[in-house]
Amino acid sequence: MQSNAESNKNSTVTERSSGREMRWIADAYEQAQRVRVQTGERIRAVLQARDETWRSAEPAAGDAETMLKQIRSGKSEGPVPLLGRTYRRHWEAEQEMAQAMRQALQDHPAWPWLEQVKGIGPTLAGKLVARLDATRADTPSAFWAYCGLATVPGVEYRCRTCGYTASFPESYRVSGAHTRLGGRGRCSGQIEVSRTEGVRVAQPKPARGQRASYDQYAKKVCYLIGTSFLKSGGAYSDYYRREKAKLEAERPGWATARRHLTALRKTEKLFLSHLWLVWRAALDLPLTQPYAGAQQDPTEITDPWAMVEPAGAAPESGSSPTLVTGDDEGALARPVSRAAAAIRPPSAPPKRISRTRLMP
Template sequence: MENQLQRSMLKAAVNGFYSIQKTRIRVGNNIVSNFKVKIGQEPSQPEDALDADSKRLLKSLRESYKKITDGVATMTPRRFKEDGLISDFSEFALVQQYDRLVTNEDEALKQLKYAVRDFDIYRNFLEDVKGVGPTMAAVIISGFDIHKAEYPSSLWAYAGLDVVKGAGRSRKKEHLVEQTYTDAEGKEQKKMGISFNPFLKTKLIGVLGSSFVKTNGKYREIYDNYKHRISNMPAHAEKSKGHINNMAIRYTVKLFLVDLYYNWRKLEGLPVAAEYSKAKLKMIHGKAA
């Protein structure tokens, strides 16, 4: 059975990992941008979307960096020697920073993979779900508080997957809710804001959903069946293939969260709402958006 301190520590580790990754991507973009300028190109994509030439450029830069630093105990601008690809010390320092970030990111990822094994829900459910790796498991465990989730719909709402006025929850004005906060002067104020965790929603839909599609497991089968069903419904005849795909992914993730709710609450010795079976039944028959 997990405790809140344990979960808080995992959440900090998850935040640390993604913070390093974000910085690594930004530095990588800067490196590629600098060198593309030299050859007359202005890059506009994030690093993960770089073309093959850009990726080869980064690889060459790292190899060049390692060649420069080979056998050098202390590198300073005065002692720096260009090798043709890295032509000045500022470029060398930027690649050096990138290389260290890659190492730190790899280490943080290893720590996450070990950390999730301390949680019953990982060992007894998530580890066996095709499409859920240790990193995604860490996001799920640290993102949701199963003790506060009385119903499967509680998980949907927190992840922004519930339905509002007949449409999936989003950042639209009509989906915002009134929130209370304390301003800089200590006074209580009200504002309209989103009611869900945007980071969690992005990871569940953008990463986990796509991962399910790439597997041949239970949730890929659910995705295929639902996609086939709605593709042949007159009500969705005008929707694009992309829209149908997104609907199927959203449906699949929601059904996964129903299963997560049941397994996690049960492991923690928490009562499972009677609505669980109803939610499962509704999802199976496609009655929940």
């Protein structure tokens, strides 16, 4: 009879193997889609007489969208047969990989929850989970750091003339010139350092030639998921709007774009926290209480299963995962339900994590 440790080890090996398969499928899907889009744009340019490379192109009637649809259905090869066949071949490969991704997701531990979250379909879900590995992430903040959503120390600046407030990483060289708060031309004043203690800002993009400390593609996917939440509505969209309204009341000196991006980033971090919680719980791995931000009110963080459409309860299983909280770490862990609703801020900001640590 296998012990719990042996069982967890076997499940971890299986999980990482399926993660590598999902990673390959997601990469193949992305490559096929990229070539298909590039070829489609070339066909569009030929039809619109913007590309003279293909002098032997056959004249074609109709608009570009109609032509591309006919190429996908096999009714036409387009103005340039070689381009048309290339476009159709990669479109078919894209559809095949999308189907393979949907099939692979059926066996993913977090899919029973993900498929009920409004705003994230199998394509975005597959792209994200292909980049992550819950067995290597001991805390939700590991997901954030890997996806480029961790914060770094910063400096806050403020203009005494218009009240504009901005924060930048400590390493940034900031000039005093800025656009007037509200976007009405350049302000006559200068921004000056107003606060240096306790300022955290979004992790900046790496400089040219510098390797990123996070997975840039995973960050892009998280952004796409966040914007999809806003378009489709649902629980995460509601959370974003609450956070944005709170920032509008508490941070009048912030630019509109900054309030939007901050609220969106908090929404993405909350979603990743919930994904981590559901994923780890499904694998019977130890849990810690996730949080959406160091200043977050813990009473606003609901359990993952309250964020699905329609809101449901976590599936039952034979054993409950172990939850270790910040103040009793090292003491006896206590069993909790898979919902793990109680969430509160940590005592320290998340640590940075290597890009390779969470790769399947």
